[in-house]
Amino acid sequence: MKNDNAKRPLGVLAALPQELGDLVDAMRAEGAMRTVTLGRRDYHTGTVHGVPCVVTLARIGKVAAAASASALIHAFGVGNIVFTGVAGGLGRQVRVGDIVVADAFMQHDLDASPLFPRYEVPLLGRPRFPADTALADGLAAACEQFVADDGMELEEQFHLDGVRVHRGMIISGDRFVSSADEVRALAQALPDALAVEMEGAALAQVCYEHDVPCAVVRTISDTADDHAHASFTSFLTDIAGTYSSGILRRFLEAYAAV
Numbered sequence: 001m002k003n004d005n006a007k008r009p010l011g012v013l014a015a016l017p018q019e020l021g022d023l024v025d026a027m028r029a030e031g032a033m034r035t036v037t038l039g040r041r042d043y044h045t046g047t048v049h050g051v052p053c054v055v056t057l058a059r060i061g062k063v064a065a066a067a068s069a070s071a072l073i074h075a076f077g078v079g080n081i082v083f084t085g086v087a088g089g090l091g092r093q094v095r096v097g098d099i100v101v102a103d104a105f106m107q108h109d110l111d112a113s114p115l116f117p118r119y120e121v122p123l124l125g126r127p128r129f130p131a132d133t134a135l136a137d138g139l140a141a142a143c144e145q146f147v148a149d150d151g152m153e154l155e156e157q158f159h160l161d162g163v164r165v166h167r168g169m170i171i172s173g174d175r176f177v178s179s180a181d182e183v184r185a186l187a188q189a190l191p192d193a194l195a196v197e198m199e200g201a202a203l204a205q206v207c208y209e210h211d212v213p214c215a216v217v218r219t220i221s222d223t224a225d226d227h228a229h230a231s232f233t234s235f236l237t238d239i240a241g242t243y244s245s246g247i248l249r250r251f252l253e254a255y256a257a258v
Helices: 023-030 062-074 133-158 180-189 200-209 228-257
Strands: 010-014 034-038 041-048 051-057 080-089 099-107 165-172 193-197 214-222
Touching: 010 062, 010 228, 023 041, 023 051, 023 228, 041 062, 051 062, 051 228, 062 080, 062 200, 080 133, 080 200, 080 228, 099 133, 099 193, 099 200, 133 165, 133 214, 133 228, 165 200, 180 193, 193 214, 200 214, 214 228
Parallel strands: 010 051, 010 080, 080 214, 099 165, 165 193
Antiparallel strands: 034 041, 041 051, 080 193, 099 214
């Protein structure tokens, strides 16, 4: 799972407190935890599930994710970054309660045409950014183990129609996608996208520019349609922390063992 950067602390990000699950409490319980405030964010440093980590809330949106990732790299010297949270489902096969581990990222709202092709990041010459394969494999394995261990209980407790793990592209933009028309437009423009959120592609771009491996795992909280707001709020409150806690614990225990 690890790469050469694994000798340095691991950065762990989420946009909202519920999406970190019990990670900060677990770090505090495991030993000395130091909190540094930088750019109006609290960065918690310590060891959690056996892994030296820097944990913070990126907050919502691409600028927030990019700023937080830059601080993790330059101020805290992390070697790898993982982002956990919820997302809206786009793929036909993706349902509420499923999990998507990103293979690649795009900004669906980036359009500098006619100067550059639509979606292409100006001066970088590419529209897509890859997830680190080893980190993504580790997250996917943790997700599969989480589903194997707790899937039936999750289905019964939260009335889910099965829980599946998917690998594919996640797209990001600075708006909350919440209408069927938007979903259809995104699916038509980017048919291989499985999920939509507001941070992952910005994180991936910053990590690409600084040669820092990253990976993202997202639990599907809604189907990004006209019911997305109500579904997202309910899922975030009731379920998101359970998923993040279970997935991150398994991921970090495996990360520490390699």
